[in-house]
Amino acid sequence: EMLSERASINSEAPGVNDLRPRRFAEYIGQRQVVNSIQIAVEAAKQRGDTLDHALFHGPPGLGKTTISQIIAREMETTLVHTSGPALERPADVVGILSNQKHGDVLFIDEIHRLSHAVEEYLYSAMEDYRVDFIAGAGAFAKTINLPLQKFTLIGSTTRAGMLSPPLRERFALTYHLDYYSVGELTHVVTRSASILSVSIDQPGAKVIASRSRGTPRIANNLLRRVRDYAQVRREGEIDDEVAAEALHVEGVDELGLDRLDRLYLETLARNYGGGPAGINALAASANEEVQTLEDVVEPFLLKIGFIMRTPQGRRATTRGMTHVGAPSDAAADA
């Protein structure tokens, strides 16, 4: 899919699934979401019913897939994992749906990227547990009504706003996952380090946590890079000094911004004088995909107040300009 530099940083290395929490009790942070979904799961189990359809939205790497897998495990059902782009033709989705057993979870990642034709099949599948499709052609064509087992659809998206209203309305449960605090990410790092048998002290874990852009997936990836560095350059023990050194070598700065984040800011600052600049122009200048910039780079820069989205385009704030050493008199908030 996204073959950009950031996508490769963000995608998971083999074996990384060992780090996934398997139960609600192991899932760090997102307390409100976990509390609510735990009640829904418990109630459905007590009634011997299936769980209502659920939608998770928020930036990549925050635990949407993980919590969906936990839900399936706690419901003692099977999760079938697919994605919007993978379900190209209606036949793909009809095939999967007709194989689902009662209570199974169908997990659709990047659900905002479903084709319109496939989406239409989901409406009746979600609402009435049936699909109607046309078999044959011309004078011999006939509509077949296929009843389905009652199942749970879990959708995951980085762009809730791109979901069509009819699809969005069919999710009884909707949850937003937000960036994690440094404290929560320190916990993630400590937990992962113990699973990986890496020796790290609390200040070391905190350095990694505070440079992980609020994202557990990044925290785990940075932990692996720091572990490698500590193994090759030091005695293997990780403290704050080793962690800071290793992350500096990786091009991750004190705020957790990496080369791509800085490239984005620098392009906005130098090529466009701080903006406003359209996302397509920025992507072309930075030689990156629009989707990567919108999904992966911008949400965190917006969160920390380094950029603003205006009707005219993206603008860098004074803080954003200063961070990449650009004169800030043209900044959005100047």
Ligand code: ADP
């Ligand atoms: P998303 O589906 O939102 O892109 P994932 O569920 O794939 O994110 O999570 C990315 C990785 O981050 C997982 O492999 C897991 O190891 C880790 N992770 C995510 N959420 C948590 C959490 N709440 N506690 C501990 N680790 C987590």
